[in-house]
């Protein structure tokens with residue numbers, strides 16, 4: 001499969017090149033040239049397919065021919081070495097738990113898949129890369145863990161000082177080896193801006209191959225479409241009219257869900273559930289799109305003022321506002337509503353949600369008010385212990401620390417503080 005740049009000013013390129021480069025030379029995001037729907041039989045027989053089978057069939061058109069079928073199967077098997085259970089909340093709402101991976105964040109899947117693709121492309125040592133990634137919380141840990149020890153890949157993670165949780169910070173600052181953490185005096189958007197600037201800086205790109213591991217990278221973004229298929233497999237015999245509520249920040253996850261729908265997965269509707277960073281909620285209401293500086297919330301992985309993948313969503317729906325609106329609703333909730341939802345889920349349904357999942361739950365409730373016949377699945381994108389202070393404070397109870405989390409808590413943080421783009425630049429140049 002070849003990919004084109006959404007800015008339309010760069011040549012089309014292969015999967016391999018799109019993964020290694022991250023962003024096209026004209027600063028556009030890459031998008032597949034074609035999306036071929038899967039045969040009906042695939043969805044009819046989905047009960048008989050393993051997660052690996054499903055993922056393999058769903059993604060192979062996007063990764064061939066550079067990744068052979070045998071290699072792809074191995075990459076997928078290694079990527080999906082944990083579970084994706086659906087938990088029933090009530091008659092109309094279920095949750096798909098995406099936090100059973102090594103860093104307990106849904107981003108584990110994309111990070112592990114991408115790391116293995118890059119590792120494969122560098123197997124003859126010809127493609128050494130520096131992965132530069134901005135994180136508002138969970139990306140950093142998932143990328144650090146997914147890429148740890150991958151030969152020929154150096155990972156540099158930028159995170160906003162004081163704006164990620166203690167556990168998240170530990171996960172991205174304690175691994176060592178090929179992973180370095182830069183603590184930025186600023187907000188997530190500052191981190192993301194620095195990363196984008198580095199990619200366009202000839203002084204850097206002439207000396208090193210930089211790539212991203214944010215969901216702008218196709219190898220991070222596309223594997224997320226698996227989730228929707230796994231949920232469908234578990235629910236389609238019980239419910240019709242499946243809708244998904246996705247707690248959204250950069251809109252990569254929801255956009256991957258829309259790719260699953262393009263592949264033929266019978267999804268009725270998408271709900272972009274947002275915290276107070278409500279650019280898309282406002283857009284669907286007013287028809288005008290106004291990125292804003294991000295505001296800090298308790299669901300900090302969604303504190304994004306200018307969601308990078310929204311342009312891909314517009315491409316999927318041919319930039320047709322009406323078509324987009326018929327497939328996508330969006331609601332925005334503030335921190336008090338989010339806390340009330342965590343409390344309601346715990347007290348009424350005995351379910352402990354993290355703040356992101358709680359926003360997804362609220363999105364389901366708002367949508368179901370107008371569409372009582374739907375069954376809504378909200379994605380639970382992080383384990384509640386990753387937001388321990390907030391969750392324990394709201395439910396007035398203790399949450400047990402899973403083993404994956406316990407093991408990083410006693411390690412020492414190692415991070416370099418930076419303030420300006422020039423700090424990042426000199427840091428990278430020193431190491432080149």
Ligand SMILES: *Cc1c(COP(=O)(O)O)cnc(C)c1O
Pocket residue numbers: 105106107137138139215247248249250251252253254301302356381382
């Ligand atoms: C990254 C993240 C999100 C947002 O996902 P996007 O693909 O950026 O929309 C939601 N919840 C958690 C816990 C995350 O880490």
